[in-house]
Amino acid sequence: MKQFAEWLSTTSPSVFIQNHNSWIIPAIQSIHIVGIAMVIGSVFMIDLRVLGWAGMDQTLRQTINRFGPWLTGALCLLLATGILMVIGEPARELVTFSFWLKMFLVAVGTAIAAIFQATLRKHDKQWEDGLARSRTVKGLAIVTFLVWVCIIVLGRLIAYDHVWGSWSPATKA
Amino acid sequence: MDIAWFLKSLEASGIAARIRDSLYLFPLIESTHVLGLALVFGTIAIIDLRLLGIASTERSFRRMASDILKWTWAAFALTALTGALMFITNAGVYYHNFFFRTKMLLLAVAGINMLFFELTAGRTIHRWDQAPSAPRTGKAVAVLSLALWIGIIFMGRIIGFTTTRAATATPPPTSVDFDDFLNPTQQSK
Numbered sequence: 001m002k003q004f005a006e007w008l009s010t011t012s013p014s015v016f017i018q019n020h021n022s023w024i025i026p027a028i029q030s031i032h033i034v035g036i037a038m039v040i041g042s043v044f045m046i047d048l049r050v051l052g053w054a055g056m057d058q059t060l061r062q063t064i065n066r067f068g069p070w071l072t073g074a075l076c077l078l079l080a081t082g083i084l085m086v087i088g089e090p091a092r093e094l095v096t097f098s099f100w101l102k103m104f105l106v107a108v109g110t111a112i113a114a115i116f117q118a119t120l121r122k123h124d125k126q127w128e129d130g131l132a133r134s135r136t137v138k139g140l141a142i143v144t145f146l147v148w149v150c151i152i153v154l155g156r157l158i159a160y161d162h163v164w165g166s167w168s169p170a171t172k173a
Numbered sequence: 174m175d176i177a178w179f180l181k182s183l184e185a186s187g188i189a190a191r192i193r194d195s196l197y198l199f200p201l202i203e204s205t206h207v208l209g210l211a212l213v214f215g216t217i218a219i220i221d222l223r224l225l226g227i228a229s230t231e232r233s234f235r236r237m238a239s240d241i242l243k244w245t246w247a248a249f250a251l252t253a254l255t256g257a258l259m260f261i262t263n264a265g266v267y268y269h270n271f272f273f274r275t276k277m278l279l280l281a282v283a284g285i286n287m288l289f290f291e292l293t294a295g296r297t298i299h300r301w302d303q304a305p306s307a308p309r310t311g312k313a314v315a316v317l318s319l320a321l322w323i324g325i326i327f328m329g330r331i332i333g334f335t336t337t338r339a340a341t342a343t344p345p346p347t348s349v350d351f352d353d354f355l356n357p358t359q360q361s362k
Contacts (some may be wrong), residue, residue, distance in 0.1 A: 044212065136254075152207055163200055
C-alpha cells in the first residue's frame with residue numbers, strides 16, 4: 001500500500017492537487033462534509049421513522065421514496081470527493097488504520113441501506129403492518145445510525161491516526 | 174473587559190489544559206463537532222428543500238418543522254459545545270483567525286435569516302402549510318440558509334489549515350518522514 005501511495009503521489013492529478021492544496025483540499029473536504037450531512041440527515045430521518053419518533057404522517061414507503069435517492073446521490077458525491085482526497089494525499093489517507101476501518105463500515109452501511117430499501121419495496125405491506133414495529137428492526141435502525149456515526153468519526157480520525165497507537169500503520173514507518 | 178486577558182484566561186483554564194495534554198480528547202471533540210454539524214446541516218437542508226418545493230412537497234410544513242427542528246437544535250447545542258471546547262485550547266489564535274471570524278459572522282447572519290423567516294413567511298404558515306412550496310420570502314430565506322451553511326462548513330474546515338493547533342502533548346508518532354517525502358511544504362489537518 002505504501003508503494004501504491006508513493007506511486008499515486010507522483011501522478012499528475014495528485015501533483016496538481018498537492019500544488020494547489022491551500023484551497024483545493026479544504027474545498028474538496030467541505031463538499032465531502034456537505035455529502036456527509038446529506039447521508040446522515042437521510043439515514044437519521046429514515047431511522048426516526050422506523051423508530052416511530054418522526055415522520056409518522058408518512059408511510060415507510062413514502063419515507064424511503066423521499067430520502068433513498070438523496071442517500072444514493074450523496075454516497076456518489078462522497079465517493080467522488082473521497083477519491084479526489086486519496087489522489088491528493090495518498091499516504092495521509094491510505095496508510096492509516098482509520099481509513100480502512102471506515103471503508104469497511106461504509107461497505108456495511110451501504111449494504112444495510114440497499115438491503116433495507118430493496119426488501120421494503122418488495123414487501124412493503126408486511127413492513128408497514130408490523131415488521132417495522134418489531135424490536136429487532138428498531139434495534140437495527142439504531143445500529144445503522146451508529147454505523148454512520150462511527151464512519152463520520154473515523155473520517156476525521158484519519159488526520160489523527162496516532163490515536164490507534166500500534167494499530168496505525170503510520171506509526172510503523 | 175480586556176479581550177486579550179479574557180482569551181488568555183480561557184487558554185489557561187483547567188479544561189483547556191486537559192484537552193491540550195491529551196492525545197485523544199481533541200480528535201474526539203473534533204469528530205463529535207463534525208457529527209453534530211452534519212446533523213445540523215442535514216436536517217436544515219431537509220427543511221430548506223421543503224420551503225423551495227424541491228422535496229417533501231406533499232407534507233405539511235408545520236408537521237415537518239415540529240418533527241425535525243428539535244433534533245436540529247440538539248445537534249446545534251452539541252456542535253456549539255464541542256466548538257467552544259476546541260476554541261478554548263487556543264483561544265488567541267482562533268480569535269484572530271480571519272476564517273474563524275468569517276465563520277462566526279456567517280453564523281450570526283444565519284441566525285438573523287431564521288429570525289427574518291419567523292417574522293415574515295413564518296407568520297402566514299397557516300396559508301401555505303399544505304402548499305408544495307413556501308411564498309417567495311420563504312424561498313429566499315431557504316436559498317440564503319443553504320448558501321450560508323455551506324459557507325460556514327467551508328470556513329470551519331479552512332480554520333484547520335490556517336491555524337496551528339496548540340499542543341503540549343508529545344507530538345504524535347506518525348510517519349513524519351514519509352509525509353515529508355510526499356508533501357514537503359504542508360501538513361494538512
